[in-house]
Amino acid sequence: MSGMQRQVVLRAYAKGNPRATDFAIEGAPVPEPGEREILLRTIYIALDPLIRFSLDETLISGASRMVPGEVMVGPTVSQVAASNHPDYAVGDYVEGRSGWREYNVVAPDRSDYRGPPRKLDPALAPVSTALGALGGPGQTAYEGVVNVGRLQAGETIVISAAAGAVGSIAGQIAKALGARAVGIAGGADKCRALRDLGFDATVDYKAPDFADQLKAALPEGADVYFENVGGDVTLAVLPLLNRGARMPMCGFIAYYGVGMEGPGPDHLPGFYRMIMNKGLEIKGFAGIFAGQKGLDAIAGWMNEGKVRFPESIVEGLEAAPEAFSSVFSGHEHIGKLLVRVAPETC
Numbered sequence: 348m349s350g351m352q353r354q355v356v357l358r359a360y361a362k363g364n365p366r367a368t369d370f371a372i373e374g375a376p377v378p379e380p381g382e383r384e385i386l387l388r389t390i391y392i393a394l395d396p397l398i399r400f401s402l403d404e405t406l407i408s409g410a411s412r413m414v415p416g417e418v419m420v421g422p423t424v425s426q427v428a429a430s431n432h433p434d435y436a437v438g439d440y441v442e443g444r445s446g447w448r449e450y451n452v453v454a455p456d457r458s459d460y461r462g463p464p465r466k467l468d469p470a471l472a473p474v475s476t477a478l479g480a481l482g483g484p485g486q487t488a489y490e491g492v493v494n495v496g497r498l499q500a501g502e503t504i505v506i507s508a509a510a511g512a513v514g515s516i517a518g519q520i521a522k523a524l525g526a527r528a529v530g531i532a533g534g535a536d537k538c539r540a541l542r543d544l545g546f547d548a549t550v551d552y553k554a555p556d557f558a559d560q561l562k563a564a565l566p567e568g569a570d571v572y573f574e575n576v577g578g579d580v581t582l583a584v585l586p587l588l589n590r591g592a593r594m595p596m597c598g599f600i601a602y603y604g605v606g607m608e609g610p611g612p613d614h615l616p617g618f619y620r621m622i623m624n625k626g627l628e629i630k631g632f633a634g635i636f637a638g639q640k641g642l643d644a645i646a647g648w649m650n651e652g653k654v655r656f657p658e659s660i661v662e663g664l665e666a667a668p669e670a671f672s673s674v675f676s677g678h679e680h681i682g683k684l685l686v687r688v689a690p691e692t693c
């Protein structure tokens with residue numbers, strides 16, 4: 348295949364939360380696959396918040412640092428458009444990391460530490476779920492609730508950014524395990540959507556009486572806090588944690604734009620007091636540790652109707668910059684936010 352494609356490049360390092368103007372859309376030739384290589388046509392791009400870690404001028408944390416002019420990185424679902432590799436046929440669906448572009452050439456034998464593109468069976472589940480419930484976000488939710496949070500039936504879990512990809516699955520896993528799930532999200536519509544998914548109670552962190560509402564939703568406190576956010580949300584949750592509560596530290600999106608030091612005031616003294624006095628267990632985790640075991644469990648719950656996979660789709664590669672910046676500044680999307688770059692079949 349020859350011709351031109353569109354791709355999104357980083358125009359400038361992000362200062363604070365990313366803005367659409369930090370990115371530019373440009374043209375590039377469609378690459379030709381060489382020996383034992385495959386040409387992938389992007390169908391969906393996942394707008395994962397952790398991509399923000401790659402956009403600082405100095406690498407603070409995370410796996411990679413981008414430089415302006417590079418094509419944006421990120422997880423994708425693609426279809427094989429041309430193949431010179433015996434394990435991949437034209438038309439196969441795969442999950443990989445093509446980034447924000449229409450076409451990409453991959454060498455499955457020389458792939459990065461994440462391994463070769465994962466083949467998907469569209470008969471088992473919609474291919475988009477490979478970027479949500481049956482992909483990284485699902486495995487992350489399972490890891491946080493089951494392995495790190497060690498949530499037990501009858502316990503209460505409170506989840507921040509609950510209407511996002513990870514949080515919405517985490518709450519449903521908690522319900523499948525027989526626990527009580529309380530979700531924190533921005534706005535009445537998101538809270539309603541979470542109750543439709545089976546959350547026992549929801550609290551809008553943008554409401555002026557958020558802390559009081561949270562207290563009312565947790566009359567017996569919480570045994571696990573699935574941390575996705577930080578900031579004022581965490582300050583409201585901490586006093587409501589029970590003795591010995593576990594706090595799986597999955598993310599801290601409210602701080603992704605501030606580097607190593609926030610604007611203050613310094614809440615560490617109160618935080619330390621709480622950790623010691625309540626015997627809190629705080630454990631960070633990054634990367635996908637739950638692996639196939641987590642995915643199999645979620646697939647089983649999906650088959651039983653206990654876990655649904657909410658996703659929101661914005662159309663067209665050109666929508667990616669604005670949609671990505673909205674992840675950090677507030678939007679109306681529920682579940683996994685995807686960009687549809689092309690239809691699923693040609």
Ligand SMILES: NC(=O)c1ccc[n+]([C@@H]2O[C@H](COP(=O)([O-])OP(=O)(O)OC[C@H]3O[C@@H](n4cnc5c(N)ncnc54)[C@H](OP(=O)(O)O)[C@@H]3O)[C@@H](O)[C@H]2O)c1
Nearest residue numbers: 396508511512513532533575597598599600601632633634
């Ligand atoms: N540890 C790991 O391996 C791993 C893997 C994947 C994700 N993560 C982290 O897990 C968290 C959730 O990821 P996700 O994929 O579910 O993200 P997502 O689907 O993009 O949802 C993120 C949500 O966070 C909320 N948010 C953004 N800024 C906020 C702020 N300042 N205060 C409160 N809420 C805010 C927004 O929801 P509202 O509209 O409700 O505000 C937004 O929709 C993120 O922190 C992410 O970085 C970690």
